Amino acid sequence: MASAKPWLEHYPKEVSPTYDYPKMNVASMLLASARRYPKHPALYFLGKSIDYDRTAREAARFANVLRSLGIRHGDRIAIMLPNCPQVVAATFGTLMVGAVVVMTNPLYKERELEHQLADSGARLIVTLDLLHRRVLSVKAKTRLERIIVTSIKDYLPFPKNLLYPLKMKRDGTDLTVAYNDEVLSWTKLLHAASPSPEIAPVDADNDLALLQYTGGTTGIAKGVMLSHSNLIANTVQNVHWAYKCEEGKERFLAALPIFHVFGLTVIMLQAVYRAAEMLLLPKFETKPVLELIARKRPTLFPGAPTMYVALINHPDIASYDLSSIRACISGSAPLPHEVQEQFEKVTGGRLIEGYGLTEASPVTHANNIWEKRKPGIGIPFPDTDAKVVDLETGEEAPVGELGELIVRGPQVMLGYWNRPDETEKVLRDGWLLTGDMARMDEDGFFEIVDRKKDLIIAGGFNIYPREVEEVLFEHPAVKECAAAGIPDKYRGETVKAFIVLKEGASVTAEELEKHCRERLAAFKVPRHYEFRQSLPKTMVGKVLRRKLFEEEQKGE
Known part of the structure; x- marks a missing residue:
């Protein structure tokens, strides 16, 4: 009889199938690293280096600011920032108080922002001078009491901190802020606050650390409730998976946005747990x-396939030394095999595909970094169970057969914020229904075929866009592609390819x-x-097939 967890046979000997996960406030990780490595660089931001001691003190100052403003255990604090030192301080400071982080995309328009702030009931938001007017415009329709405003220049080295406002003014960007009792200055507040850390005790299994919104591309965005235990478990799982990496010696390229759960856990939390340095990039640009x-x-x-595609296609890539990169985990979208091979050739490091979703903090599967790997998403993480089930019966599908991937483990969410009906649809007896169609082979390696919702049914045949995309990607002229179903009078739906x-x-059609x-x-x-200059994507590089479908319907 086949093993119930055949993937365990393919774990490296250095990786245990199970671990103990500390029951603590996530913020404890930062203070622990600051105690062990106080002068070790924690953050590098556009030329400025900040050590672990200062990073921990900034977070403690922000926690004490929140306390002085009446923020208490369980209150929601929105953070609307790109990758910069403030996002680290604000996140850990919020957690120190026992409050809940609500990560908010800086690109959100008023409608999206209003929904998230109102739905979460956030009492306070931290954002940039660049963005604060957008927040002000929706404030009256939310429960926001205060807006704390910071600026990119606040953590820039001299003379960049002086040049930045001049450049923005020359570009026509207004950075002026009218401060008052409700609009407060980050720098003034932190300067006046005590740097003495105090961490609120939490019930790690039940107290929320993060409300991460998801599902906005397919419907109304839902707040995923992630506990302190969820985030700590996934951080520890990631750390052990990359077992060759050493504490206090690694440097993370932080190109993924930290306001996305992939960047938050796999970069920020993992880096802090390891006392690694984070090289913070506010946005991804190939040459920089x-x-x-x-x-x-x-x-x-850690990154998204689109990032690796952009780098390997840069005309001057051969003139840059990329040999420091030892390991990359790719997520958010399928990793084409050709991209994996080319990136490994230019860096000498390892690029593997993983899999996760916001509801799982986010990682559940990854290929081995240094041992046996196969095309696809790899094998389940320690303490993570997974199976493929028949869509109609709900029974486990035979090896090699297609079905819905379901997972369970310590990283799986508590549920959706204020949406018990939606929670009931995806959480069944501890199992999370992912909505992704997958198959598992005899070794326990998994492959995602596509989203259930992205399935194209043409003339009664099921077509999975990813399969079409893999073939298109094999053509030497194709840089990026997406396949989507469009209405067809005869077949019901038919396949359209969007090519960059x-x-x-x-190349011709x-x-x-x-x-x-x-x-x-x-x-x-x-x-x-259809040949295009670019494809619509999320901030972490996932192609928005729904957007392509909507454009087709509008005739754009």
Whole structure:
């Protein structure tokens, strides 16, 4: 009889199938690293280096600011910041009080912002001078009492801190802030606050650390309730998976946004747990990233496939030394095999695909970094169970058969904020229904085929967009692609391919169709091709197929 968990046979000997996860406030991780490595660099931001001692003191100051403003255990604090030192201080400071972090995308428009702030009941928000007017415009429709405003220049080195406002003014950006009793200055508040740390005790299994909103691309965004235990468990799982990495010696390239749960856990929390340095990037730009890698020598680079695609296609990549990168875990979208091979060739490091979702803090699966790996998302993390179930019966599907992936483990959420009906749909007896179609092979390695919702049904045939995309990606002219279902009078739906070509490359729709016909069953071959300059994506590089579908419906 096959093993119930065949993947355990493929764990490295250094990785245990199970671990003890400390029951503590997540903020304790920062203070522990600051005690062990006070002068070790924690953050590097556009030329400025900040050590662990100062990082911990900034977080403690912010916690004491919150206390002075009447913030208490369980209150929600929104953080609307790009990757910068303030996002680290605000997150850990909020947790020190026992309050709940509500990560908020800085790109949100008023409608999205209003929904999230009102739904979460956040009492206070930290944001940039660049963004505070957007918050002010929706404040009356939320429970916000105060807005704490900071600026990118607040943590820039001299003379960049003086030049930044001049540049923004020249670009026509207004950074002026009218401070009052409700709009407060980050720098003034922190300067006046005590740096003495005090960590609120928490019930780690039941007290929320994070409300992370998800689902906005397919419907109304829901707040995922993640406890202190959820985040600590996933951090510890990630740390042990990359077992060759050493405490106090690693440098993380923080290109993924920390306001996304992938960046928050896999970069910020893991880096702090390891007493690693974070190289913070407010936004991903190919040339500056290449320059930063060559200059600051990061060892770990969690990212999204689009980031790796952009780097390997940069015309000057050969002139940069990328050999410091030892390991990368790719998530948020499928990792094409060609991208994996090329990136490993230019860095000499390892790039593996993992899998997760906001509801699981987020990582549940990853390929081995240094041992046996296969195409796909790899094997479940320690203490994580997974199986593929038949969509109709709910019974476990035979090995190799397609079904819905369901998972359970210490990283799985408590539920959706104020949405018991939605929670009931996806949490069943401790199992999280992912909504992703997958299969498991005889070794326990998993492969995601596609989202249930992205399934294209053409003339009665089921077509999974990822399968079409993998074939398109094999064409040497294709840089990025997406396949989506569009309405078809005869077939109900049919496949349309959206293509971004490599610089200088050219190919016709007829040539791509021939390429696909040689590699796909006839019913899967795209009937329409559209060449574009770019594809709509989330901040972590996931292509928004729903947006493509909506554009088609509008005739854009």
